[in-house]
Amino acid sequence: MKVATELPLDIIFSHILPRLPVKSIPRFKCVSKQWHSFLSSRMFAKTHLKFLQNDRKQNNLKLIVLSNTTPSNFCTIDCESPDDGFTSIRSLPFEASRENISLIASVNGLVCAGLKNVINKNEFYDLVLWNPLTGDHKVLFRTSSYKIKQRGFLFYYSSSEDDYKLVCITRANDVYIYSLKSNSWTKVLHRVSGDWIPSTALNEGIYLINQTGCQESCSIMKIDLRTKNFKIATLPLRNKATNNGTSKDVHTVIVGGQVRLFERYCAGDMLMIEWLRWPSMKGGRPKGTMVNNYPKYSSPWFLRPIHMMKNGNYLMHSEIGNHLCIVDAKRQTKQFLCSCTTRYEDIQIGAKFTETLESPNQYN
Known part of the structure; x- marks a missing residue:
């Protein structure tokens, strides 16, 4: 044989x-x-x-750190093994300086970067989709400058349509959705009332959140992308703000295929993270609470979680001193990793990404 x-x-x-x-x-x-x-x-x-999404052994989550030079360069650090340090410095494949680039969000290895207007920092004259691993990038179609709220973006992948979508809320409170597949914008809501911020997307619905300052409740809006109808639910927060001005912020996230509320607040000497689940968009008090906490170290509002590591520790960024650290929540210890003050610009919200082969030009 x-x-x-x-x-x-x-x-x-x-x-x-x-x-x-x-x-x-x-x-x-x-x-x-x-x-x-x-x-x-x-x-x-x-x-x-x-x-890649089903393989938990590979470490593909990276953090982009921009240089403070002009034109701007970048390097990355592994979110699971940050002790390995920074990679070698690479050039951005598109023209940008430290004053005008903002990393907004990422999904499946594609990073959405906004190039800000020099005169008005809240406006973007261009939006770019970029794969930091391969260098592939695409400048999005536009008709005018993007007068977008500072946190008025949501970037997600629609599996049913095999399409990447970008939700934007303008300062006039119009809600637009960009389709990478068709390279076009669609207005889904006009002059929506309230201070809404895009938060997450699930099952052909996008969720927006409205919470101003230290309130005792927040509102969640769900927009059905198929019908363009929306529902609003007002949810009481579990932890009321104290009289001494304790701060907190609220977001929605996907945990186990469900939308949950992420609440951050200060309690004594601890900075708390609380995950909340509520019954439905009809409202009601959130339930099924899971609490994580870690030492606040100086001013807690300047210590921002970047990544929860597989071992349960947090990779965090301190805005005071602009440095990276690892926080062990169980032992309540902090390990200093490196300072970004001399060589690098601030680490931005949308700087974490997964190394993939996805291309923003895949539908061309």
């Missing part, structure tokens, strides 16, 4: 190559024209992403 000495290509292409670490893919493109064509295809990028 003759024994096969080579694996069939369909086995290699479908079951072996998609399991490789993302940074090793480029070297296999040199095997042949066929391999180069397949590994450069959108189908392989999607298959590799699916394996």
Whole structure:
């Protein structure tokens, strides 16, 4: 009986190559024209992403740190092993300076960057989708400058439409959604009342949150993207602000396929994170609470969680001194990692991303 000495290509292409670490893919493109064509295809990028999302052993979450030079450069740090330090400095594939670039959000390895107006820092003259690993980028279609609220963005992937969407709320309170597949903007709500901020997306619905200052409740708006109808629920917060001006902020996040409320507040010498789940958009008191806390160290409002590590520790950024640290919540200790003051600009909210092969030009 003759024994096969080579694996069939369909086995290699479908079951072996998609399991490789993302940074090793480029070297296999040199095997042949066929391999180069397949590994450069959108189908392989999607298959590799699916394996990547189900593989908990690989560390692909990175944090972008921008330089304080003009033009701006960047480097990255591994969110699970930050002790390894920064990677080598690379150039941005598009023109930007430290004064005008803002990293807004990321999903599936694509980072949304806004290029700010020099005169009015709250306006963007361009929005760019960018893969920091591959360098692929795309300047989004626009008709005028983006007069967007400071936190008026939500970037997400719609699996049912196989499309990347960007939700924007203008300063006039109009709600727009950009489709990467069609390269177009659609207005879904006009002059919505209230100070709303996009927060998360789930099952063809986007969730916006309205909470100004230290209130005892917050409002959640759910917009059904299929019907363009919306519902608003007012939810009481579990922890009332104290009379001495204790601060807190509220967001919605996806945990286990459900929308939950993320509440951050100060209690004595601790900075608390509380995850809340409520019955439905009909309102009602949140329930099913899980509490995490960590030492506040000086002023807690300037200590921002970046990533919860697999071992339960937090990678955090301190705005006082502009440094990175690891906080052990159980032992209540803080490990200083590095200061970004001399070489780098502030670490931004949308700077965390997953290394993937996704391209903003995949629908071209």
